[in-house]
Amino acid sequence: MTRRLLTWVLVGGFVLGTHLRAEAESPTAPVAVQAQIATRILTFERSFKNVSGDVVVVIAERKSDPDSSSAARQMERALGEIGNVGGKRLAVTVVSYANAAQFADECRKRRAVVAYLTPGLGAEIRDLASKLEGTGVLSIAAVESYVAAGAVLGVEVVSGKPRMSINLRQAKLQRIDFPSAVLKLARVYQ
Amino acid sequence: MRRSHSRASWALTLTLVAATARAQDVGSILEVLEEEVVTGASRSAERAGDAPATSVTITAEELRRYGIRDMEEALNFLSLGMFAHRRQSTAEVGARGMAVSRDANGHVLVVLDGMVVNEQGGGAVYLHDVPMELVDHIEVILGPGSVLYGAQAMLGVINVVTKRPKDHEGLHATGSFGASPTMDGGGSADLGRWTGHDNRYSLSLGRTFELLGLRGGLVAGLDYSDFDGPNFHYDKQEMAGVDLGPHAAPGYWGGQVRDQWYARTLGGYTRLELGDLTWTTRATTTRLGMPQQDLFESRAPSAYDDTRNTNDYQLLLSDVRYEKRLSARVSGLARTYFGYSARENSRFVIGHEARLPGVPLGVIDPEQCPAGPTGPCRKDAYFYSRWLGVELQSTFDWLGDGAYTTLVGVDARTRTAAYEFVTFDELTGSSYGSDPGLTRWHAGGYAQADEHAVGAYLQQTLRPTSFLAFNAGLRADVDSRIGAEYTDEALSPRAALIVNPLDSLSVKLIYSKAFRAPSFLEQNIVNGRLLPNANGLEPETVSSYELATTVRFSRNSLTTGCFYADWRNLIELRVVDAQAPAVSRFENVSDVRNYGAFLNFDGAVMEGRLRFGLNTMLTSAERVLRDEQQERNERFGTGDTVPMTVAPRVLGNARASYALFGDHAVSLTGGYLGTRTADQAYVAGDPTNLSPVPTAPPQLELQGALTGTVPKFTEARYSLGARYAFSSSEPFVVGPNQGLPRYLNGTEEQAELAKVNRLTVFAGLEFHLDASDRKTESTAASASGGATR
Numbered sequence: 001m002t003r004r005l006l007t008w009v010l011v012g013g014f015v016l017g018t019h020l021r022a023e024a025e026s027p028t029a030p031v032a033v034q035a036q037i038a039t040r041i042l043t044f045e046r047s048f049k050n051v052s053g054d055v056v057v058v059i060a061e062r063k064s065d066p067d068s069s070s071a072a073r074q075m076e077r078a079l080g081e082i083g084n085v086g087g088k089r090l091a092v093t094v095v096s097y098a099n100a101a102q103f104a105d106e107c108r109k110r111r112a113v114v115a116y117l118t119p120g121l122g123a124e125i126r127d128l129a130s131k132l133e134g135t136g137v138l139s140i141a142a143v144e145s146y147v148a149a150g151a152v153l154g155v156e157v158v159s160g161k162p163r164m165s166i167n168l169r170q171a172k173l174q175r176i177d178f179p180s181a182v183l184k185l186a187r188v189y190q
Numbered sequence: 191m192r193r194s195h196s197r198a199s200w201a202l203t204l205t206l207v208a209a210t211a212r213a214q215d216v217g218s219i220l221e222v223l224e225e226e227v228v229t230g231a232s233r234s235a236e237r238a239g240d241a242p243a244t245s246v247t248i249t250a251e252e253l254r255r256y257g258i259r260d261m262e263e264a265l266n267f268l269s270l271g272m273f274a275h276r277r278q279s280t281a282e283v284g285a286r287g288m289a290v291s292r293d294a295n296g297h298v299l300v301v302l303d304g305m306v307v308n309e310q311g312g313g314a315v316y317l318h319d320v321p322m323e324l325v326d327h328i329e330v331i332l333g334p335g336s337v338l339y340g341a342q343a344m345l346g347v348i349n350v351v352t353k354r355p356k357d358h359e360g361l362h363a364t365g366s367f368g369a370s371p372t373m374d375g376g377g378s379a380d381l382g383r384w385t386g387h388d389n390r391y392s393l394s395l396g397r398t399f400e401l402l403g404l405r406g407g408l409v410a411g412l413d414y415s416d417f418d419g420p421n422f423h424y425d426k427q428e429m430a431g432v433d434l435g436p437h438a439a440p441g442y443w444g445g446q447v448r449d450q451w452y453a454r455t456l457g458g459y460t461r462l463e464l465g466d467l468t469w470t471t472r473a474t475t476t477r478l479g480m481p482q483q484d485l486f487e488s489r490a491p492s493a494y495d496d497t498r499n500t501n502d503y504q505l506l507l508s509d510v511r512y513e514k515r516l517s518a519r520v521s522g523l524a525r526t527y528f529g530y531s532a533r534e535n536s537r538f539v540i541g542h543e544a545r546l547p548g549v550p551l552g553v554i555d556p557e558q559c560p561a562g563p564t565g566p567c568r569k570d571a572y573f574y575s576r577w578l579g580v581e582l583q584s585t586f587d588w589l590g591d592g593a594y595t596t597l598v599g600v601d602a603r604t605r606t607a608a609y610e611f612v613t614f615d616e617l618t619g620s621s622y623g624s625d626p627g628l629t630r631w632h633a634g635g636y637a638q639a640d641e642h643a644v645g646a647y648l649q650q651t652l653r654p655t656s657f658l659a660f661n662a663g664l665r666a667d668v669d670s671r672i673g674a675e676y677t678d679e680a681l682s683p684r685a686a687l688i689v690n691p692l693d694s695l696s697v698k699l700i701y702s703k704a705f706r707a708p709s710f711l712e713q714n715i716v717n718g719r720l721l722p723n724a725n726g727l728e729p730e731t732v733s734s735y736e737l738a739t740t741v742r743f744s745r746n747s748l749t750t751g752c753f754y755a756d757w758r759n760l761i762e763l764r765v766v767d768a769q770a771p772a773v774s775r776f777e778n779v780s781d782v783r784n785y786g787a788f789l790n791f792d793g794a795v796m797e798g799r800l801r802f803g804l805n806t807m808l809t810s811a812e813r814v815l816r817d818e819q820q821e822r823n824e825r826f827g828t829g830d831t832v833p834m835t836v837a838p839r840v841l842g843n844a845r846a847s848y849a850l851f852g853d854h855a856v857s858l859t860g861g862y863l864g865t866r867t868a869d870q871a872y873v874a875g876d877p878t879n880l881s882p883v884p885t886a887p888p889q890l891e892l893q894g895a896l897t898g899t900v901p902k903f904t905e906a907r908y909s910l911g912a913r914y915a916f917s918s919s920e921p922f923v924v925g926p927n928q929g930l931p932r933y934l935n936g937t938e939e940q941a942e943l944a945k946v947n948r949l950t951v952f953a954g955l956e957f958h959l960d961a962s963d964r965k966t967e968s969t970a971a972s973a974s975g976g977a978t979r
Binding site (some may be wrong): 074081159160164 | 218219221236466493517
């Protein structure tokens with residue numbers, strides 16, 4: 001009886017442990033809200049007026065991560081519905097994420113203005129941040145905790161309302177410059 | 191050269207002005223940041239403008255800024271369309287101009303972190319079970335919500351969400367102390383004597399951690415509230431031949447109340463998160479005393495203002511859930527939940543009712559205290575329920591982009607409910623017995639039942655374009671409390687068409703239906719004064735049609751709307767025999783027509799330093815009398831409708847707060863409830879013999895507060911404030927004169943109404959130790975000028 005119980009506990013623990021290990025990350029605010037904030041804040045970025053042609057948004061999708069794929073599709077659709085920013089057309093591309101260097105190269109090659117970092121990239125953020133330095137790309141995280149690690153902008157829901165987080169140090173490194181009126185609305189990581 | 195300099199400087203100036211104007215004009219961002227994100231309406235996070243219901247969100251910051259200390263204040267001062275009467279010790283909630291008195295809030299569903307708080311025997315829910323210090327935000331969702339929640343979500347859903355571990359990092363201690371002055375016979379405050387107190391204490395912690403490579407978090411807390419009402423006075427009402435103890439004159443009910451107005455709740459809360467797994471538990475124990483003698487006590491003439499009359503409540507809720515995305519298009523949730531509730535009403539009786547000739551001691555109605563040889567007796571009523579359930583839910587995102595999603599779920603629970611009336615000899619402790627075979631009148635006095643309920647639901651969301659969305663759902667419940675012939679009444683559909691012609695404008699057209707199965711108590715409770723209903727009870731239903739429009743501009747939003755709700759088969763106690771003792775029976779007594787219009791405005795100026803808001807609702811709720819009711823009351827000129835009792839036709843609130851230097855803020859909020867017909871003016875729609883018709887005058891409550899960080903001690907916050915009620919009456923009849931249907935008893939009686947605590951002055955302190963998140967927040971706030979809400 002005891003052996004049988006022990007066996008069940010071990011099997012149950014193994015199954016639970018297996019599933020727990022596959023812990024997922026989810027967007028910390030509805031993706032549609034993140035898209036709205038991303039496109040509205042973009043017009044306040046000081047170099048935005050210099051963007052010629054389309055506003056290119058590159059979405060990093062980790063295909064092995066269902067949360068990443070879901071957020072990527074949702075963001076692609078939400079931006080498609082918004083259509084344009086400050087009179088400039090939004091051009092959205094989803095790229096399969098392999099590593100930070102490859103993704104940064106994609107951003108440069110496509111002359112990206114925004115990079116959307118989907119869930120599941122938590123371990124990559126620091127590396128990504130260093131690779132995006134000097135690019136002028138606004139990196140927007142689906143998961144707010146990525147901001148502390150090196151994404152420039154994140155959105156989460158606090159007390160039932162969206163709240164922006166901005167990594168000011170990383171913003172400067174990526175040549176992103178928001179006016180103080182915008183910073184006043186955000187939780188700022190120095 | 192000079193001219194070109196001039197042109198250049200003009201161009202530079204214009205550029206600077208334009209840039210400054212653009213930099214300052216962050217209204218487009220604020221429009222998004224100020225729009226609430228709700229989860230309660232469709233059980234997924236979405237913008238309030240996209241949700242298939244009208245709702246308002248009350249944030250922890252608002253609770254703090256306005257000095258709100260409990261759920262009643264939160265509803266009355268900050269919500270749209272929902273209100274709570276304190277009824278001296280237990281709040282009764284109503285919404286959209288509709289309230290069902292004495293339903294123990296069984297027509298509203300309270301959800302705490304996904305757990306239904308309503309107990310499963312009578313459906314009762316008490317607002318004191320919400321851990322206020324841990325509240326992150328409260329979504330007040332108006333209108334029927336059974337489509338995803340099942341029974342009882344008729345008036346609306348109060349969805350309480352507590353703080354996440356990362357937002358509550360550290361150790362937190364709070365203490366809030368309130369004092370109230372004595373009230374004289376007219377209900378006016380006597381500032382010379384302060385005999386009431388209202389104190390709250392809490393201790394809580396939040397931690398985030400990593401375990402086995404998984405992110406984890408813990409929030410745990412203890413809370414204790416201690417309310418002792420001020421001394422006040424009730425006028426005397428005659429009770430010939432009855433002795434109500436040393437605090438009353440022989441033969442009379444009424445006089446000074448010193449002891450029996452109190453409420454004390456001790457609660458504990460934990461939420462443990464590990465990866466995708468969350469385990470939440472809430473437990474409370476409450477003891478309260480209500481100084482009024484109401485229907486229950488009228489049957490048991492309990493000692494007046496005696497602390498030996500008690501009402502005890504215990505509640506335990508526990509929920510383990512596992513939530514996971516299975517693929518890019520499919521996500522799932524599995525949870526199991528458990529609940530236990532116990533309610534014990536105990537009355538100390540000195541003056542026994544006369545012993546019936548020929549009836550031996552022990553062969554009694556379980557409610558009766560016979561004129562025994564030994565002395566006083568105690569009449570206890572026990573109500574228990576426990577339940578265990580499993581819910582499985584899955585979401586299918588057909589295109590993978592959130593545009594076409596299907597939510598399906600099944601929620602099955604088994605529950606046990608019981609009640610018992612027992613009468614004890616106070617001196618010997620021996621029971622007079624509650625054996626149904628020995629009871630005098632109708633059998634009963636005790637029942638227990640094992641019941642089962644299964645609900646299956648489906649919700650389809652369609653968002654073909656950014657300006658059009660459609661949300662439709664259907665839930666079917668099979669419940670052992672619902673007879674087979676009524677199963678179609680437990681179908682709960684909802685359909686919402688949402689149009690967003692502009693980003694900042696949304697128009698909603700909503701149809702929804704909800705039901706409430708007869709509770710275990712309504713179906714089973716039988717005693718000397720309550721007859722069984724041989725015909726059975728139908729479920730109550732409500733169908734609602736609503737149109738709402740919201741416009742957002744910068745920090746401001748304006749919502750207007752109107753609704754019509756059709757209530758059917760309301761279950762209430764109907765007096766069937768007015769001869770002493772009066773005998774009642776639960777019946778499906780009537781239908782109600784309920785309609786109204788509402789307005790909600792939220793705004794801020796001066797970069798958010800000055801915030802203000804207004805909620806108002808104009809409503810009508812009329813009980814439609816059935817043919818037999820019209821006939822029996824025709825001679826009183828009653829007509830075919832009567833007003834719903836307790837609910838006001840006009841209700842609302844307004845608020846304003848101003849951020850002073852540092853993070854100090856001063857605020858003023860007011861809640862208004864229009865004239866209300868008292869509960870016993872009509873019994874199940876029949877006008878009673880209370881004359882004049884008891885009516886509570888309009889109530890205006892004002893609350894002012896000053897809050898902020900204690901100077902030179904950034905880990906501590908203070909609050910100072912006062913709440914004042916302009917009227918002294920609540921719409922609840924107290925004392926033995928409870929009224930009887932006029933067609934059964936033409937003798938006029940005069941009613942007295944329950945009292946309101948007129949004035950409370952309070953001061954509070956909060957300490958946040960090891961609050962690393964607060965340090966971060968304060969850095970952010972200082973960097974941001976504290977402009978975020």
